[in-house]
Amino acid sequence: MKKTVNILFHISQAKLSHLRPNEATYRLVGSTVDHWMGAGFTVLEQWYDHTDLLLCVAEVNNAQALQIPIRCQPKDLFWLYMLRGKYGLYGARQSKKKLFHISEGSYLLAYMPKGDYVCHFPPGEHVLFYFVFKPSFLFREQDDILGQVQTPFIQLQKQLNQYSGSTLLPIGEESAMQIRHFLRSTHTSYLKRHKAILNLSIDLLLNSITALRQREKQEKSRKQMIESISAYAETAVAAGDILDLHHIAKNYPLAERSLRRLFKVITGQSFWQYVIDRKMLLAPKLLTDAGYSSLQTANHFNLSHARFCKLFKARHRLTPGEYIKKYRCK
Incomplete structure (x- = not known):
C-alpha cells in the first residue's frame, strides 16, 4: 500500500533526508523514514x-507555529491518535475550513477525500500516530461489526467527496x-513485525468501534434528556x-x-433563550385567540x-397593542 499522505514542503522550506536522526523519540525497525529539516x-x-x-x-518539533501542507492521494479512512501535543487540520483551498482539532490523549476516525490540506501546529513537540486500512481489507466480506457504526465507514465505502470525522x-x-x-518494540524479524502491525491495528479498530457505539x-x-x-x-x-x-x-x-x-450544545441556544422563544411563540395566541391584554400576557x-x-416587538416587529389592533377579531 503506497503512502497515503505526502508532505508538500517546497525545496526552499525544508531539506529531505531518509536517515533516522539519533534524537528520534521512537525508532521503528525496518520502517521507511522521511526526515524534513x-x-x-x-x-x-x-x-x-x-x-x-x-x-x-510522525514527530513534529517546531519553535514557532508551523503550517505543513499535505496531499491525500486516494480517499481513505484514517485512525488518528495524538500521543503528544496538538494540531488542527484545515482545507487548503477555497474556504480553508477547519476540519478538526485534536489534542494529546485523543483520537478520531477521519474520512479524507483526495485533495490538499494544511496541518497547523502550535510551537512545541508533537507526536501523531495513525494507520489506514485498504478498503479492500475492510470490506473484503460483509461484517456486522463495521455495520454497527455508520459514519465515516459509509463515506469510505461510497467514496464520497466530503470530509467526515x-x-x-x-x-x-x-x-x-x-x-x-x-x-x-525492536522487532528485527519481518514476520514478527508484520504480525505486530496487523494485530495492533485490528485491536485499535475494534476498540474504536466499541467506543463509538458507546x-x-x-x-x-442525552438528546432524549434534552427533548x-x-x-x-x-x-x-x-x-x-x-x-x-x-x-x-x-x-x-x-x-x-x-x-x-x-x-446549548444540542439545541444551539441556552435554556433561558429557549424559554423566551416559547413564550414569544405563544404570546400572539394569548393576545388574539384568548383575548388577553398586553399586561395579562406579561403576567x-x-x-x-x-x-x-x-421582547415581543423584537420578535414580531409590532408592539403587543399594535398586534392586538391588527389581528384580534372584533
Missing part, C-alpha cells in the same frame, strides 16, 4: 507499508499502552408556571451547570410588562 522545525515520519494497511508515526474520543489506558509497546448511545440518551426537558418547559410556559432549572436538574443525572452546557409569562413589550 527546515528553519526552526523538523518533521520525522516513520512508516510501514503493510499488505493491508499503512502505519505511521467521528467525535473526538479518549485514547484510553489500554490502547495507549498497546501503541507505546509497539513503538518501543458514544452514540450516550449522545442519544424531555424541552417538552416540560414548553408545557410549563403554556401553563404560566415559573421555571427553575436548578429544580429541573434534580430529576436528571447531571448537575445544573452541565445541564446548561448540554442544552402569565412571569415577565415585567416593559420586558414583555420589548
Whole structure:
C-alpha cells in the first residue's frame, strides 16, 4: 500500500533526508523514514507499508507555529491518535475550513477525500500516530461489526467527496499502552513485525468501534434528556408556571451547570433563550385567540410588562397593542 499522505514542503522550506536522526523519540525497525529539516522545525515520519494497511508515526518539533501542507492521494479512512501535543487540520483551498482539532490523549476516525490540506501546529513537540486500512481489507466480506457504526465507514465505502470525522474520543489506558509497546518494540524479524502491525491495528479498530457505539448511545440518551426537558418547559410556559432549572436538574443525572452546557450544545441556544422563544411563540395566541391584554400576557409569562413589550416587538416587529389592533377579531 503506497503512502497515503505526502508532505508538500517546497525545496526552499525544508531539506529531505531518509536517515533516522539519533534524537528520534521512537525508532521503528525496518520502517521507511522521511526526515524534513527546515528553519526552526523538523518533521520525522516513520512508516510501514503493510499488505493491508499503512502505519505511521510522525514527530513534529517546531519553535514557532508551523503550517505543513499535505496531499491525500486516494480517499481513505484514517485512525488518528495524538500521543503528544496538538494540531488542527484545515482545507487548503477555497474556504480553508477547519476540519478538526485534536489534542494529546485523543483520537478520531477521519474520512479524507483526495485533495490538499494544511496541518497547523502550535510551537512545541508533537507526536501523531495513525494507520489506514485498504478498503479492500475492510470490506473484503460483509461484517456486522463495521455495520454497527455508520459514519465515516459509509463515506469510505461510497467514496464520497466530503470530509467526515467521528467525535473526538479518549485514547484510553489500554490502547495507549498497546501503541507505546509497539513503538518501543525492536522487532528485527519481518514476520514478527508484520504480525505486530496487523494485530495492533485490528485491536485499535475494534476498540474504536466499541467506543463509538458507546458514544452514540450516550449522545442519544442525552438528546432524549434534552427533548424531555424541552417538552416540560414548553408545557410549563403554556401553563404560566415559573421555571427553575436548578429544580429541573434534580430529576436528571447531571448537575445544573452541565445541564446548561448540554442544552446549548444540542439545541444551539441556552435554556433561558429557549424559554423566551416559547413564550414569544405563544404570546400572539394569548393576545388574539384568548383575548388577553398586553399586561395579562406579561403576567402569565412571569415577565415585567416593559420586558414583555420589548421582547415581543423584537420578535414580531409590532408592539403587543399594535398586534392586538391588527389581528384580534372584533
